[in-house]
Amino acid sequence: MTQWLRFWQHPILDKEFRERMRKRGTFWGITIYLSVIGLIALTYFFLASEMASSVVSGVGEYLIIGLFVIQLITLALVVPGVTAGVISGERERQTLSILLTTPLSSSGIVIGKWLSSLSYILLLVISSLPLYAIVYLYGGISPSQLIKGFVHLFVSILFLGSLGIFASVVFKRTVVSTVVTYLAVAVVGIGSVILFGFWEVFKNINSIKNDLVSEILMGLNPLISLLTFLIDDFDHLSIQPYAVYVTVYPCLTLLMLLLSIYFLSPLRWKMWSWPSRKKA
Amino acid sequence: MIRTEQLTKKYRKVEALKNLNLSIPRESVFGFIGPNGAGKSTTMLILATLLKPTSGRAWIDGLDVVKQADEVRRIIGYMPDFFGVYDNLTAAEYLSFYASSYGIPRHRQKAIINDLLELVNLTEKRDLYVDGLSRGMKQRLGLARALVHDPQLLILDEPASGLDPRARIEFREILKELRAMGKTVMISSHILPELMGLCDAIGIMEQGELVAQGDVEEINARFKGNRMIEIHVIDQLEKVVRVLEGEQKVTSIQVDESRRLLKVGLNGDEHLQVSLLSRLVAEGIPVFRFEEIAVDLEDVFLKLTSETGGESN
Numbered sequence: 360m361t362q363w364l365r366f367w368q369h370p371i372l373d374k375e376f377r378e379r380m381r382k383r384g385t386f387w388g389i390t391i392y393l394s395v396i397g398l399i400a401l402t403y404f405f406l407a408s409e410m411a412s413s414v415v416s417g418v419g420e421y422l423i424i425g426l427f428v429i430q431l432i433t434l435a436l437v438v439p440g441v442t443a444g445v446i447s448g449e450r451e452r453q454t455l456s457i458l459l460t461t462p463l464s465s466s467g468i469v470i471g472k473w474l475s476s477l478s479y480i481l482l483l484v485i486s487s488l489p490l491y492a493i494v495y496l497y498g499g500i501s502p503s504q505l506i507k508g509f510v511h512l513f514v515s516i517l518f519l520g521s522l523g524i525f526a527s528v529v530f531k532r533t534v535v536s537t538v539v540t541y542l543a544v545a546v547v548g549i550g551s552v553i554l555f556g557f558w559e560v561f562k563n564i565n566s567i568k569n570d571l572v573s574e575i576l577m578g579l580n581p582l583i584s585l586l587t588f589l590i591d592d593f594d595h596l597s598i599q600p601y602a603v604y605v606t607v608y609p610c611l612t613l614l615m616l617l618l619s620i621y622f623l624s625p626l627r628w629k630m631w632s633w634p635s636r637k638k639a
Numbered sequence: 640m641i642r643t644e645q646l647t648k649k650y651r652k653v654e655a656l657k658n659l660n661l662s663i664p665r666e667s668v669f670g671f672i673g674p675n676g677a678g679k680s681t682t683m684l685i686l687a688t689l690l691k692p693t694s695g696r697a698w699i700d701g702l703d704v705v706k707q708a709d710e711v712r713r714i715i716g717y718m719p720d721f722f723g724v725y726d727n728l729t730a731a732e733y734l735s736f737y738a739s740s741y742g743i744p745r746h747r748q749k750a751i752i753n754d755l756l757e758l759v760n761l762t763e764k765r766d767l768y769v770d771g772l773s774r775g776m777k778q779r780l781g782l783a784r785a786l787v788h789d790p791q792l793l794i795l796d797e798p799a800s801g802l803d804p805r806a807r808i809e810f811r812e813i814l815k816e817l818r819a820m821g822k823t824v825m826i827s828s829h830i831l832p833e834l835m836g837l838c839d840a841i842g843i844m845e846q847g848e849l850v851a852q853g854d855v856e857e858i859n860a861r862f863k864g865n866r867m868i869e870i871h872v873i874d875q876l877e878k879v880v881r882v883l884e885g886e887q888k889v890t891s892i893q894v895d896e897s898r899r900l901l902k903v904g905l906n907g908d909e910h911l912q913v914s915l916l917s918r919l920v921a922e923g924i925p926v927f928r929f930e931e932i933a934v935d936l937e938d939v940f941l942k943l944t945s946e947t948g949g950e951s952n
């Protein structure tokens with residue numbers, strides 16, 4: 360317990376919370392996020408219930424899938440924006456070198472920054488919970504599916520956050536780091552679908568029976584892996600894409616964080632010949 | 640306190656630091672001087688554990704700056720040549736953040752922060768957002784920040800750059816206080832007079848090499864013609880010049896006939912001055928003023944860096 364308390368008193372977390380709460384953007388960020396999510400969700404609810412009015416039993420399922428998908432896509436757009444500047448921003452403000460001379464190790468800085476950004480994102484997600492509560496009342500979805508859905512979202516947030524941090528450690532400028540993070544998100548989201556398509560074609564040409572690869576590829580795509588456990592039609596798969604997703608992405612997250620810590624450390628054992636140009 | 644051994648840093652092809660051997664004793668103020676690009680900041684970055692040397696080693700208080708970086712960080716306070724502050728924190732919160740990062744518990748921070756703000760004359764700005772501070776105030780706040788964990792050694796990279804003359808003087812006063820507190824200070828600058836009354840010793844860098852190191856006076860004395868004597872006579876100006884021209888150790892003579900004043904460059908110490916004066920008097924020259932005038936360290940510096948064929952200016 361005291362350990363836990365001490366953790367929240369980590370200077371980086373404390374400072375980041377203070378700074379974030381004072382930025383006018385923070386309040387507006389939450390407001391806009393909720394309005395956008397709410398608006399899209401309500402529109403979707405409306406359309407879905409119109410269409411499904413004949414098959415009354417399916418409405419709840421459609422609604423919850425829609426909500427999770429909307430939330431995931433919105434987070435994929437929001438998290439890079441929040442995290443891709445946290446280290447490069449310190450560098451641009453010329454505060455990073457001082458930070459690195461304090462006993463806060465580069466791991467403390469990376470983890471502290473990661474967690475404080477994530478807390479902000481979690482605040483967004485938590486404030487959208489009432490929407491889920493409404494949808495849950497429609498029925499059509501089991502509690503375990505709901506929990507799986509949130510675990511999936513959580514894993515996605517952790518990963519997206521670590522991706523943003525990694526880019527902001529490696530790239531000197533926030534602009535570059537942000538662009539690269541969005542590109543990486545696009546690769547994760549669309550790249551795996553393209554790969555999946557290629558594999559299907561390849562499979563048909565060579566008449567391969569084994570479906571393991573396509574199942575793994577499905578699991579690597581955030582959207583598909585989300586859909587597979589929300590829609591019941593995928594029960595026949597030997598490996599659940601959901602299981603693939605929640606094992607692979609935490610590992611990638613860890614890797615990203617370790618690499619970030621490594622690259623942030625000024626005295627890393629082998630100087631990477633990264634362009635380290637200084638102002639003239 | 641600081642010792643470096645054959646310290647070398649190459650940025651790709653540029654050799655910013657060449658086999659630097661430096662030694663700075665405890666509780667002294669060391670002025671680190673050199674023109675742009677001499678390698679001062681590079682040296683300080685290495686000492687501040689922010690840059691890995693290409694070869695050679697450096698120790699602070701016996702601790703290796705690469706292998707024992709964590710321990711070194713606890714005993715140094717580093718102030719970079721350019722640094723930013725967190726705009727949306729107040730001055731007190733800004734210091735508190737760094738105090739926490741050194742593991743100083745909250746209940747002890749208040750007293751420390753008050754003392755530091757007092758030291759740098761920012762007590763009234765305590766609860767002001769750092770954003771609203773002037774350049775000079777931010778610089779002083781930065782110094783307070785570097786002191787937050789009571790480090791034994793301060794590494795200050797051009798702390799007075801960008802300050803107006805009054806702010807410079809204020810900054811100097813603070814540094815004198817720190818010296819009185821028994822801190823070891825390494826301070827860089829390219830403006831020499833700024834360090835004159837402040838430093839116990841200076842080191843002069845030029846293109847990655849230490850071209851001179853020692854006491855301020857010692858360095859002063861090492862360069863010929865740097866002792867200047869003003870001689871005022873009632874008359875017999877030509878005779879004075881004749882006598883002086885016969886002296887081996889006189890390096891230059893400037894004559895101001897209307898004021899019957901001579902400026903004489905000497906390569907020697909007080910004994911030479913004594914013998915020169917008695918010689919003039921013995922010759923019957925009516926000398927009514929014979930005085931050594933201070934040589935600007937700046938002159939020494941320019942002379943020195945041009946002698947080594949530096950790229951200064």
Ligand SMILES: Nc1ncnc2c1ncn2[C@@H]1O[C@H](COP(=O)(O)OP(=O)(O)OP(=O)(O)O)[C@@H](O)[C@H]1O
Nearest residue numbers: 635636637650653655674675676677678679680681
């Ligand atoms: N990050 C870097 N990458 C490449 N070269 C660098 C880098 N930093 C410094 N240099 C080079 O190293 C040399 C020494 O630079 P340094 O900043 O140590 O000089 P300095 O004495 O601090 O100069 P100034 O008085 O301008 O601050 C210069 O030639 C500079 O061009």
Ligand SMILES: [Mg+2]
Nearest residue numbers: 679680720796
């Ligand atoms: Mg410099």
